[in-house]
Amino acid sequence: MTTSPDDVASREDLAAFVRSLYRSYVDEGASWSNADLSAFLEALAAWIDDADGWYSNAGRQMPSNGDWSFFARALRAASIYE
Secondary structure: OOOOHHHOOOHHHHHHHHHHHHHHHHHHHHHOOOOOHHHHHHHHHHHHHOHHHHHHHOOOOOOOOOOHHHHHHHHHHHOOOO
């Protein structure tokens, strides 16, 4: 089970990580700061905007080789995929 973003090294790891987030939401979603879709997506966009700040504060380099279009396609597909 992939529970840390640092453990994600493949597409399969990413899928496992998203599933672990889903399980966390099912088990304890009421305690999430952004427990509804609207708040979650707004927070996601805000974090993406400020990701360089997060990486800097964590003493890490922002990855320059991310496949941003893959993530965007995955998010879009989740709105219609069954």
